[in-house]
Amino acid sequence: MITVDILIAPLRILVTALGTGVLPAENPATMIRSASTDLDEVRRTSAAATSAVQNEWRGIGSGGAAAAADRTARTSTTVDDDGQQIATLVETASARIELAARQLRELVDSFERAATAMGPALSTPAGLAAIVPVAVDHVQRGLSIVSRAQTDLADDTRTMSELGRHEAPAEAGSQPVANTASSPTGKGVAVTLPDGSVAYAPNERAAAAVRAALSQQGVPYVWGGTTPDGFDCSGFTQWAYRQAGVELPRLAQEQDTAGMAVTQDQLMPGDLAVWDGHVAMYIGNDQLVEAGDPVGVSPLRTTNAGQGFQGFFRPK
Template sequence: MSGAELLVEPLRALLTALGTGVLAPGNPAERLHTAASAVDAARADSQAATRAARDGWAGTGGAAAFATAESVHRGMTVVTADAAEFSRLVQTAAHKVHSASTRLHALVDSLERSAAALGDRLFTPAGLMALVPIAADHLGRGVDIVARTRAELQADTEAMAALGRRTAPAASGAPADAGRLSSAPVPGGVAVTLPDGSVAYAPNERAATAVRAALSQRGVPYVWGGTTPDGFDCSGFTQWAYRQAGVELPRLAQDQDTAGYPVSQADLQPGDLAVWSGHVAMYIGNGQLIEAGDPVGVSPLRTTNLDQTFEGFYRPR
């Protein structure tokens, strides 16, 4: 192996360790998605049959049977939503790995071009010495890519582990604690797994995207005037999260209510904003907010914030 190849080898090792992020056909996430679709279709058929039977079966026995059927239907909806969330998490993680792999490949190509540009000098001590700092810079950038990808994957890992804890049977063989299902599915709702392992249901994909984007930034430090994942202030954080969903909010916290309409606390849904005279936070469901503090984190739902005036809850349009 030549000296140049030795200098490229650490980057290739990073590539091997990272993987490609390309999911093979028939992977578990794909199979689970197919199974979930079958469960959802069975639920729809069962609900149709239940509605048809309801017209001709009156009395206590019928009422009990229909109540049981509805309970089963709700359970099937939860299973379908959990399967969809698992598949989404796998796809999201794979995309992040694939993106990082593409960037590492670009670094390898760049370093090889730098080596080729040295021509015959590459085979001299002086040429190798000229290539060493270039290789060190490329390797440092490669390590940074891997480190950033690991950090980005942490939220997905935590969400998947929480989903597994919630859906897996308890050690005794009994179902997992049903108390963790603190948010019931809503018609057309989009499941979002929260850091505590519970599942909330956003009213639509746009709100779910904003909530997931916000959750992905937990741990980012507070920076006055910050509007990027390098550091956020409160309104920069909610603005960034909604921008990932294709919605542009005003820059200032006290103005972000103008981009939506008021909702009551009883009608809160994931993605709604809690607005004060100088602060804003996002409701993520199940009695929890996420907000830019020091750092970005999840906190219990509240309407007080220091001595600021609470302006209300708002749902972005």
């Protein structure tokens, strides 16, 4: 069995090097979300103080103070939004490592079962010749798991590094960018939904994708369809995001790889709901738009004809 242990040693090293992925109780995501609560309190206090001052103070100085307070509020909102995304990225990275670690441990267990099943024959030349290819296969699969995790983590790292690279908040009274409309809280781009309500996308690209998707209501379902002549589910979301300059993978079960996971309470217009064989786009206010027969709007859900639900994802 010493020889067998040597054969599987690379997998054990990978397990040790990767770690568990389990976050401690005082993990960064929890601390960031706690700081977000503090920022909300600061914004509320600042707004109340500014309002009280303006009731008693008139003139240029008052206007300047109000403008400064507004800039501070918008900056803190941006920091808050970035913090929320960083917290989500931390949790996503933790989940990726935890999954990879579990898959590696399963490979170790699988190899040990294969070696045990060979019994005494394992100590013979023929047994060793038979077990070596099994060990090589398991180690190669382990390397693939780690490589995939590294790729996913590199994407998360790039996304995190892009946070904070914002344009300076626009001064009060400046002209808005064409085709955008900030929410009352400054947290997104307004999109008017078919029922007349307004939702706020996280950025202009997501808003453009939602608008493109909604423009195709009534288009028939076509298996393999990727154009306005007819869509299948993933062809529809791929086409909508292409109009916004974002290229998604072709298959529904692969489109979750083009973004970061978000929870249901973090959903924003443009996020994707992904099942094993279906994908839909969240448009806001607890509604989805998806390719059906025909393309249409439906209530938010996590079930779809018995398919496994993969989760919600925000394209990058």
